Amino acid sequence: MAPTLTDLIVVGAGPAGANAAITACAHGVDVHLFDEAPKAGGQVWRAPVDDLPEGNTPEAHEGSALRDCLAVSGVTVHNGQRVWSTLIKSDGEFQVDSLGPEGPMTVQAPRLVAATGAYERIVPFKGWTLPGVMGLAAATVLLKSHGVVPGERPVIAGAGPLLLAVAAGMLDAGVKPLAIIDLDSRVDWLMRLPALLTRPNLAARGAGWVARVRKAGVPILHRHAVRAVDGHDQMTRVTVSPVDASGAFIEGNDKHFDADALVVGHGLTPGGDIPRLLGARMQHDALRGGYVPQMDVFGRTSINGLFAIGDGAGIRGVDAAVTAGQACGLVVAHEADRLDTIRFEREVAPLRKACNRQNRFSDAIGGAMALRSGQVASVPKSAIVCRCEDVTRGEIEAAGDAGASDVNQLKHFTRTGMGPCQGRMCGEVAASLLAQHLGVERHAVGSFTARPPLRPVAMGELTGSFSYDDIPIPEPAPL
Amino acid sequence: MTGKRKITDHRVSVTITVDDVPLSVPRGEPLATALWCEGHLCLRHSPNAGAPRGAFCFMGVCQECSIEVDGHLVQTCLTPAQEGMTVRLKGAP
Amino acid sequence: MSHVHDLAVIGGGLHGATVALFAARGGMDVALLERGALCREASGVNAGTLTMQMTRVVLIPYALEGHRMWANAPDWLGHDVGVRVCDGLSLAFTETEEALLSKRAALRREAGAPIDLIGAKKAKEIEPGLGEGVRLAGHCAVDGYANAYLTGLAYRKALLEAGVTLYENRAATGLVSEHPGFTVSTATEPLKARRIVLAGGVWLEAMLVWLGVKLPIKTLINQLAVTERLAPVMRTVVGIASGLLSLKQFPHGTVVVGGGWQALGDRETGTGTLIPDRVIGNARLAIHAIPALAKARLVRAWTGFEAETADAMPIAGPVPGIDDAFVCGSIHSGYTSGPYIAKLLADQILGLQPAMPLFPMDRLLVSQSQTVGNAA
Numbered sequence: 020m021a022p023t024l025t026d027l028i029v030v031g032a033g034p035a036g037a038n039a040a041i042t043a044c045a046h047g048v049d050v051h052l053f054d055e056a057p058k059a060g061g062q063v064w065r066a067p068v069d070d071l072p073e074g075n076t077p078e079a080h081e082g083s084a085l086r087d088c089l090a091v092s093g094v095t096v097h098n099g100q101r102v103w104s105t106l107i108k109s110d111g112e113f114q115v116d117s118l119g120p121e122g123p124m125t126v127q128a129p130r131l132v133a134a135t136g137a138y139e140r141i142v143p144f145k146g147w148t149l150p151g152v153m154g155l156a157a158a159t160v161l162l163k164s165h166g167v168v169p170g171e172r173p174v175i176a177g178a179g180p181l182l183l184a185v186a187a188g189m190l191d192a193g194v195k196p197l198a199i200i201d202l203d204s205r206v207d208w209l210m211r212l213p214a215l216l217t218r219p220n221l222a223a224r225g226a227g228w229v230a231r232v233r234k235a236g237v238p239i240l241h242r243h244a245v246r247a248v249d250g251h252d253q254m255t256r257v258t259v260s261p262v263d264a265s266g267a268f269i270e271g272n273d274k275h276f277d278a279d280a281l282v283v284g285h286g287l288t289p290g291g292d293i294p295r296l297l298g299a300r301m302q303h304d305a306l307r308g309g310y311v312p313q314m315d316v317f318g319r320t321s322i323n324g325l326f327a328i329g330d331g332a333g334i335r336g337v338d339a340a341v342t343a344g345q346a347c348g349l350v351v352a353h354e355a356d357r358l359d360t361i362r363f364e365r366e367v368a369p370l371r372k373a374c375n376r377q378n379r380f381s382d383a384i385g386g387a388m389a390l391r392s393g394q395v396a397s398v399p400k401s402a403i404v405c406r407c408e409d410v411t412r413g414e415i416e417a418a419g420d421a422g423a424s425d426v427n428q429l430k431h432f433t434r435t436g437m438g439p440c441q442g443r444m445c446g447e448v449a450a451s452l453l454a455q456h457l458g459v460e461r462h463a464v465g466s467f468t469a470r471p472p473l474r475p476v477a478m479g480e481l482t483g484s485f486s487y488d489d490i491p492i493p494e495p496a497p498l
Numbered sequence: 499m500t501g502k503r504k505i506t507d508h509r510v511s512v513t514i515t516v517d518d519v520p521l522s523v524p525r526g527e528p529l530a531t532a533l534w535c536e537g538h539l540c541l542r543h544s545p546n547a548g549a550p551r552g553a554f555c556f557m558g559v560c561q562e563c564s565i566e567v568d569g570h571l572v573q574t575c576l577t578p579a580q581e582g583m584t585v586r587l588k589g590a591p
Numbered sequence: 592m593s594h595v596h597d598l599a600v601i602g603g604g605l606h607g608a609t610v611a612l613f614a615a616r617g618g619m620d621v622a623l624l625e626r627g628a629l630c631r632e633a634s635g636v637n638a639g640t641l642t643m644q645m646t647r648v649v650l651i652p653y654a655l656e657g658h659r660m661w662a663n664a665p666d667w668l669g670h671d672v673g674v675r676v677c678d679g680l681s682l683a684f685t686e687t688e689e690a691l692l693s694k695r696a697a698l699r700r701e702a703g704a705p706i707d708l709i710g711a712k713k714a715k716e717i718e719p720g721l722g723e724g725v726r727l728a729g730h731c732a733v734d735g736y737a738n739a740y741l742t743g744l745a746y747r748k749a750l751l752e753a754g755v756t757l758y759e760n761r762a763a764t765g766l767v768s769e770h771p772g773f774t775v776s777t778a779t780e781p782l783k784a785r786r787i788v789l790a791g792g793v794w795l796e797a798m799l800v801w802l803g804v805k806l807p808i809k810t811l812i813n814q815l816a817v818t819e820r821l822a823p824v825m826r827t828v829v830g831i832a833s834g835l836l837s838l839k840q841f842p843h844g845t846v847v848v849g850g851g852w853q854a855l856g857d858r859e860t861g862t863g864t865l866i867p868d869r870v871i872g873n874a875r876l877a878i879h880a881i882p883a884l885a886k887a888r889l890v891r892a893w894t895g896f897e898a899e900t901a902d903a904m905p906i907a908g909p910v911p912g913i914d915d916a917f918v919c920g921s922i923h924s925g926y927t928s929g930p931y932i933a934k935l936l937a938d939q940i941l942g943l944q945p946a947m948p949l950f951p952m953d954r955l956l957v958s959q960s961q962t963v964g965n966a967a
């Protein structure tokens with residue numbers, strides 16, 4: 020089947036990708052936008068599932084506005100399409116292959132924007148694989164998209180601003196969390212305050228959450244972390260301990276909660292699979308959550324025509340994603356000769372300023388969610404790190420002792436990252452554990468090589484129905 | 499019941515079966531969420547250790563909620579509930 | 592830098608590692624240089640098939656010995672590479688394939704491979720997972736597979752136990768013949784050895800240039816893919832007559848889909864780019880052979896670089912005109928026969944008589960006049 024030709028392919032319809040698509044399209048660029056979800060919005064502006072009303076939060080309104088805007092933008096939107104392959108053709112054009120309700124699709128363009136967002140990072144502890152434990156971002160999905168509170172007696176734990184956002188969301192829905200367990204101290208947050216105040220509207224929202232949580236009397240345990248979760252077929256108890264600034268446990272002041280759910284998250288990891296797969300130069304940036312493409316302010320990567328924007332190009336938050344998306348859309352229009360230099364400069368100037376304003380805020384939030392060395396060091400030897408393959412910290416370190424000096428060798432030795440999540444859940448932590456054990460810098464152990472399919476795909480869906488004669492079997496090897 | 503549906507909605511109910519037991523859930527609710535709300539937190543056991551596992555990321559990344567629906571493994575957090583679906587609390591072997 | 596090794600092997604794949612292992616066990620002081628980690632290229636990423644039914648006829652006797660070695664890996668290697676011996680089936684779905692299979696199976700049988708031709712009913716008894724449309728099948732009880740990604744771990748332990756000096760993450764950057772002996776330059780210190788073995792897989796061509804020898808090596812870039820863990824769908828190694836499919840289910844449940852469908856890429860950058868249409872083509876063949884795979888999810892696809900000489904036959908033996916220099920590589924479907932051919936070369940280096948003939952490279956050398964102005 021001949022590929023559909025277009026000017027620009029955008030993968031990911033969150034705040035960054037959708038805005039890039041809309042902006043480029045507004046300047047006459049023909050755009051195809053792909054997203055795995057049934058509706059645009061990404062994680063932060065995720066739409067409610069079918070037949071549920073839109074929520075009444077700023078995110079819900081912004082998401083809804085984005086979807087309205089996209090609907091009239093002229094962008095060709097492919098929702099529910101799972102992009103499984105991206106490649107650079109010999110003429111330098113990008114080819115994107117996807118599967119979904121529209122069947123298999125192949126689209127080709129001289130420019131590709133990767134705006135695939137981030138996924139959650141959880142530093143393992145005893146019992147974190149028990150049913151009833153879920154990610155912090157997972158809880159936001161349940162709250163804003165599925166209309167569900169994760170439990171009747173939940174505990175919220177981890178790091179970063181989502182702790183309070185989730186607590187406030189639960190309270191709004193009539194569930195009082197048993198406690199909020201924050202890795203950070205009150206002082207840590209006070210130190211971040213000046214940076215947070217550079218985005219007054221966001222700081223005000225945070226303050227609102229704090230007030231809501233205080234008023235409801237939800238205890239906040241600062242400088243604490245979950246030490247263990249216990250239960251048989253599902254969790255029934257959470258044990259928390261004080262920690263030091265590095266996230267390492269301090270012995271002897273454990274507290275227990277009889278909880279029916281634990282919502283826990285320690286930050287986000289950029290989903291940089293497409294740039295990695297295409298061979299863009301990457302670098303490890305702890306503040307931005309992991310490996311990110313080397314790029315300029317407009318998201319241009321080391322590969323001509325390939326852009327990376329939004330949290331998938333390094334964790335910066337939603338405002339920065341919107342700005343990056345708009346700026347990227349302008350650059351694409353400019354490069355494609357749809358926007359002259361004078362107008363481009365005029366339109367991009369305020370975005371650059373906005374970007375500078377957003378940086379301090381992004382850094383402060385990034386700092387709160389970066390992986391902490393003491394926390395990594397506190398992972399028990401017997402704790403599962405790679406959930407798909409049940410590989411423990413002890414096994415990872417044994418592989419290091421047996422000569423595994425990078426994460427791909429670790430994968431060969433232990434199957435860490437070989438399961439269906441394709442290393443997304445364990446990659447950052449497994450790499451940090453290996454690096455700590457070998458006494459080397461994090462970047463020395465690298466990252467899992469990106470491979471297609473970018474998401475697991477059923478073979479029968481890939482092949483469609485066919486007859487044997489349809490298979491273009493190459494010439495046999497010599498005898 | 500663990501999860502709590504926070505709004506009284508007017509969604510149509512559909513009947514699915516979970517290990518042959520009929521269960522009424524809102525149409526269109528992702529299966530992983532529906533199962534969670536109905537107390538089925540444990541969806542499968544891990545292939546090596548045989549340890550209980552449940553939905554974890556709810557956004558299509560972790561694959562923990564991949565169980566057998568209508569005869570093959572699907573990510574239940576991405577699969578809306580529809581009338582007559584046959585769910586088995588069984589993942590990859 | 593006064594130490595002089597008896598032997599330096601450049602290239603830590605299956606071939607280089609096996610030569611190093613047996614040379615060290617034969618009493619030599621051996622160094623092995625590998626620019627990355629052991630067995631992380633072809634030797635670690637191939638499909639692990641140990642079959643006669645994709646082996647070139649001339650190599651069958653070697654492959655039978657190689658198969659025997661793999662089947663007994665714990666005895667001589669000392670470590671597990673996940674080898675399973677099982678039945679192998681090569682299928683014919685069309686008249687053309689039937690003819691191809693009959694001809695090839697007969698020649699391979701003549702060369703010693705115990706292949707018999709069977710009908711669809713018998714094939715289905717051996718492999719209940721088979722789909723419809725099989726006209727004829729080649730059946731061989733000497734088949735099976737290894738878990739290729741474990742090769743590096745197993746060899747690493749074995750080499751260290753044998754006393755080989757292992758230099759991983761240390762690329763050789765040049766080689767000078769000192770008459771006698773050699774100096775291998777690396778990014779850090781140079782290395783001296785009395786003998787040298789070049790075992791660089793697809794990168795062998797560039798290594799031979801160090802010695803002034805021009806020998807074109809073609810790079811095949813094979814596509815492979817693997818499913819997530821599945822309930823059992825098959826119990827044999829399944830291929831088709833043309834050799835363009837290999838399927839097997841590992842004990843932990845994943846199914847590896849191979850067959851040598853070609854990807855894009857080049858050995859200079861070391862990158863391979865999978866071609867979606869060919870991933871799909873390969874998957875179609877797989878589903879046609881084992882229909883239950885239609886529901887299986889692929890979780891990863893990748894490429895592996897296979898080296899091929901002009902006549903698609905191995906080179907294993909001395910480098911002509913240069914005393915004490917040897918090559919080992921380009922063994923077609925070399926995972927099965929590789930350990931045996933490399934062991935034969937180790938025997939020769941140790942001054943023993945190899946049990947079967949080696950594969951001297953003289954036959955392939957381009958004459959001096961042809962090489963001028965023809966650098967690849």
